[in-house]
Amino acid sequence: MTNKKKESSISRRKFIGQAGMAAAAFTIVPRFVLGGKGHVAPSDTVYIAGIGAGGKGTSDLTGFAKSPNARIAFLCDVDDRQIVESKKNFPSAKIYKDFRIMLDKEAKGIDAVSVSTPDHTHAVAAVAAMQRKKHVYVQKPLTYTIHEARTLTEAAKKYQVVTQMGNQYASADHVRRAKEMVDAGLIGDVTAVKTWTNRPVWPQGIPTPKGKFEIPKELDWDLWLGPAPYIDYNPAYLPFNWRGWWPFGTGALGDMACHIMDAPFRILPIDYPTEVECSTSTAWSGFFQEADYADSCPASSIIHLKFPRKDGKGDIQFTWMDGGLLPQRPAELLPDENLGDTDGGYILEGTKGKLMGNYNLAPVLLPTKRMKDSLPSPTIPRIAGAEAGHYTQWVEACIKGYGKMQLSSPFEYAGPMTEAILMGNLALRAYAMKDDKGKHIGRKKLLWDAKNMKITNFDAANQFVKREYRAGWSL
Known part of the structure; x- marks a missing residue:
């Protein structure tokens, strides 16, 4: 992502040339250097962690994956039975059961977090991600209580992260x-x-x-x-x-x-x-x-x-x-x-x-x-892809950064x-x-x-x- 520090961006993305070329001096490498048509530069890739990777989380993650700029890098679910399909869809993703451990250990490798857990866990997962300056997408309803909704609205502004609630028809x-x-x-x-x-x-x-x-x-x-x-x-x-x-x-x-x-x-x-x-x-x-x-x-x-x-x-x-x-x-x-x-x-x-x-x-x-x-x-203006665009517009906004793009259901509205x-x-x-x-x-x-x-x-x-x-x- 363009707003990452040079050192963390280069080491995490691992896109330095094999021979220790001078490319190590660049934060953003031209696409024609990295690959052919359709190649996405690592600096334009959003590395997403899915908290709740089964049930609705399965379709949420496949929705993000429709964007060429999204990579589902981490899957977190408390039930191995529910995560089976997402593991097949994203075989290279690293697996966790406790999102608190994942956010602590993988903070440098995560740009954004999707929360698709049962309602009672939405707020604690979302706040934990925002406190680490991670962009967040949270399934509807945004929270379990009124106080949590107010907290998430204020946290999005405080930490200046890109947010979206998962009422996808808001983009239809x-x-x-x-x-x-x-x-x-x-x-x-x-x-x-x-x-x-x-x-x-x-x-x-x-x-x-x-x-x-x-x-x-x-x-x-x-x-x-x-x-x-x-x-x-x-x-x-x-x-x-x-x-x-x-x-x-x-x-x-x-x-x-x-x-x-x-x-x-x-x-x-x-x-x-x-x-x-x-x-x-x-x-x-x-x-x-x-x-x-x-x-x-x-x-x-x-x-x-x-x-x-x-x-x-x-x-x-x-x-x-x-x-x-x-x-x-x-x-x-x-x-x-x-x-x-x-x-x-x-x-x-x-x-x-x-x-x-x-x-x-x-x-x-x-x-x-x-x-x-x-x-x-x-x-x-209409959203390209309508409901599917609800996912991909969030990915695009994560790349552009906080306040740079209007979304359909940011927390300032959804809260x-x-x-x-x-x-x-x-x-x-x-x-x-x-x-x-x-x-x-x-x-x-x-x-x-x-x-x-x-x-x-x-x-x-x-x-x-x-x-x-x-x-x-x-x-």
Whole structure:
């Protein structure tokens, strides 16, 4: 990379000529000296370490590898079963299980880090990388808690590293087209937003799993837990269903809101909400006996947030629905026309009309016959390769350096959006709280002081803003 010191760049890249030629005096060697057409100079190569190399990490790493400037140099995963495909894809990569050891031992050989672990480990891995001045790409949701999101946003600026959250559809054309249509005034000033998803498609609203199980020999369970409180291994959590458990995941919101709510956040003049309230589905056992499962995210929920518009034109009422719940069909939508798509959708309600879309659904004006009207010409630059470009633009930005290139989802944008999204989970967890007599105490509207990251009218809920970390895993 061009911003590396000469000595470390030359020794690490090992591109000095075999005969001790005078090329050792150069930081950047012309491509025609090093190789033929398509050859990438070592100084233009980003050496990437993948923390979490299985599951979503597998596709993330192959996404970076689409750039000729990326080299997947290190793979880190706590489960040997999950890393098999990435080892085949990148046979020359060095393997680690503990990212802390990897970052300490290989600091000079790493330019950038991709974090694709379960949600509860995102922040500790990302902060550890940024403290070592490594560029970071972190899967959505950016963090597990609101406090972590604020920490990562501030750390990106402090350490001046290139950042990107892994909501890859933020680089697709659809969100840009939606913004162009709203910016052109086609629906007026937006006053309300409806968003929804079919998630979860994994178990939620269920009892905490019990029983004693032998830890698979391929898995380092203690490393998998990372900053989370220690509990016994249970196969109910791995490799995917951790999403529905509060100690590790962030539920339907964490999985899909960073996709579905991205367009409203990118389009509208909002950042932090001032109020949140919610309701959830209720599990029942016996004869109308309520069963609350404290460790499991709810099977379905409705969350209402209020956002002051930053342009001073009032508030925006924002609704999220999951678990298959749907908003009422707009009167402008014909009976046989689809409401969003299989994964969910969003509707922006304005003073002059409505706009419907989703992260992988082209935006349409309602009624849809309005799409035959004169529409604005494209004004926002598109990302080459769309979703794939979300990966390669980050690689390109790492080469250019901090502040030299605009990205689709840098932490300065993704951090505040993640904070707002996780306000929904804070409300869900507060909603389930009971007093010592078993009476619900959290079923109220929560008032939020975003600057100080604090609920001002129900202090007990503030325990969910920040969390405790196991020894050795703090930010």
